[in-house]
Structure formats: structure tokens, C-alpha cells
Amino acid sequence: MSGAGDEALEIVRTADADACARAAADLVADAVRGGARHLVLAGGTTPIAAYALLDAMDLPWDGVHLWYGDERCVPFDHPDSNHGAVSGVLRAAAATWHPMPGALGPLAGADAYATELERDGPPGLAFDLVLNGMGPDGHTASLFPHHPLLYVGGLTAGITDSPKPPPERLTLTLGALNAGARLVLLVTGAGKAQALARVLAGPDDGTPSSLLARDRLTVLADAAALGGEDA
Numbered sequence: 734m735s736g737a738g739d740e741a742l743e744i745v746r747t748a749d750a751d752a753c754a755r756a757a758a759d760l761v762a763d764a765v766r767g768g769a770r771h772l773v774l775a776g777g778t779t780p781i782a783a784y785a786l787l788d789a790m791d792l793p794w795d796g797v798h799l800w801y802g803d804e805r806c807v808p809f810d811h812p813d814s815n816h817g818a819v820s821g822v823l824r825a826a827a828a829t830w831h832p833m834p835g836a837l838g839p840l841a842g843a844d845a846y847a848t849e850l851e852r853d854g855p856p857g858l859a860f861d862l863v864l865n866g867m868g869p870d871g872h873t874a875s876l877f878p879h880h881p882l883l884y885v886g887g888l889t890a891g892i893t894d895s896p897k898p899p900p901e902r903l904t905l906t907l908g909a910l911n912a913g914a915r916l917v918l919l920v921t922g923a924g925k926a927q928a929l930a931r932v933l934a935g936p937d938d939g940t941p942s943s944l945l946a947r948d949r950l951t952v953l954a955d956a957a958a959l960g961g962e963d964a
């Protein structure tokens with residue numbers, strides 16, 4: 734099924750959030766088994782169930798680099814840390830983890846991560862798979878509606894005025910996310926239905942998730958987020 738007026742964007746609809754997590758985990762597992770080497774993990778609460786499912790799979794993590802789309806400027810043991818939450822459920826000990834150094838602060842942290850990406854990142858800085866979450870306001874990674882960071886170049890950026898706490902964060906830029914060979918937007922729950930409808934309607938800088946490269950984007954969403962009862 735495709736979004737209205739957009740033949741390329743793919744929508745995978747699941748009955749509920751559990752099924753969405755299973756579909757996301759299967760998609761990542763297939764990518765890893767298929768040779769994907771550089772993956773971007775989404776932060777936030779939505780993908781945690783998928784990461785826990787991945788942890789229970791026997792996957793060839795050796796040689797796989799795990800990057801992040803964004804991080805909050807807190808230590809990894811802080812409850813707001815994306816890496817803290819992800820690494821609490823997904824071990825993938827054989828993978829090479831690249832947590833964003835949020836504790837360095839927004840500017841030094843963004844610079845350090847860009848340097849790490851240039852050194853250890855994928856050829857052409859094009860990730861094999863980029864997982865994205867979305868907030869109810871349509872933000873993805875730490876790219877917020879109408880925020881000036883939506884329009885910056887480079888690989889990474891620091892934000893000091895995030896409308897969602899905590900205010901200081903690190904994020905990949907839209908250009909870095911969109912350099913991915915395949916992008917996934919993982920969305921569950923009725924609270925995100927309005928923002929998801931805007932994503933499906935077309936690009937709009939009031940809804941940063943709608944600016945993800947639509948020709949390579951799979952929207953993986955449950956029936957509640959897609960605004961209706963399951964069929």
C-alpha cells in the first residue's frame with residue numbers, strides 16, 4: 734500500500750504495537766543477515782520492544798556498526814539516555830557500538846560524533862538502514878518542527894532548545910539520515926495519528942518525519958497510528 738500521491742513510500746500496517754515491534758525486529762534481522770553493516774538506531778520508547786526481540790535472535794552482529802539518530806545530553810546511565818535505554822535491552826556484544834557522546838554537550842558532542850562517523854562510518858557516509866521514530870509533533874531524531882536545525886548541512890548537529898525535554902541533544906542531520914539506502918519510520922499509537930497523516934500527505938517542514946527520503950522510506954505503523962480500526 735502506498736501513501737496518497739506518492740507511489741514510492743511504502744506503508745506496512747500491523748494490528749497493534751506488539752506486531753509492529755515484531756515486524757521492525759524482523760526487518761532489522763533480515764538486513765543484518767543480508768549483509769547490512771552500518772545501521773542507525775532510533776531512540777525513544779517506541780523501538781525498545783523491537784530491540785528486545787532482536788536481542789533474543791541469534792544474529793551475525795560481528796562486523797556490524799550500530800550508530801544512533803539522536804541522543805540527549807545526559808550520561809548513559811541517566812533515564813533519558815537513548816543509548817542507556819537501547820543497550821539495556823539489546824546486547825549485540827559482537828557489534829561495534831557508536832553511542833553519541835551526549836555527556837560532552839551539544840556542540841562538542843556533535844563535533845566528536847561527526848569525527849567518529851568520518852573515521853568509522855559507512856562508505857560515502859551512506860548507512861545501510863536508518864531506523865527512525867517519531868514524536869506526536871512529527872519530530873524525528875532530534876529534528877523538530879520548523880527548527881533551524883532542519884536546514885543545516887553536515888552530518889551532526891547539537892540542539893540547545895529542544896521543545897521536548899531535555900533541551901540539549903545531539904542529532905544526525907536530515908542529510909545524514911537521508912543518505913541511508915533504506916529508511917524506516919516506526920510509529921505506534923493513536924497519539925501519533927495526526928502527525929502520521931501529515932507525513933503521508935507529503936513533505937512539510939512542520940512535520941520533520943515527512944522530510945525523510947520518501948523513495949526509500951518504509952512506514953511501519955500500527956492500526957491506531959494509521960487512524961483506524963484494524964481490518
Ligand SMILES: O=C1O[C@H](COP(=O)(O)O)[C@@H](O)[C@H](O)[C@H]1O
Pocket residue numbers: 775776777778779780802803804805815865866867868869872873874875897
Ligand atoms: O525524543 C525523542 O523522541 C522520538 C520519539 O520518541 P518516542 O518515545 O515517542 O518513541 C525518538 O524517535 C527520538 O529518538 C527521541 O530522542
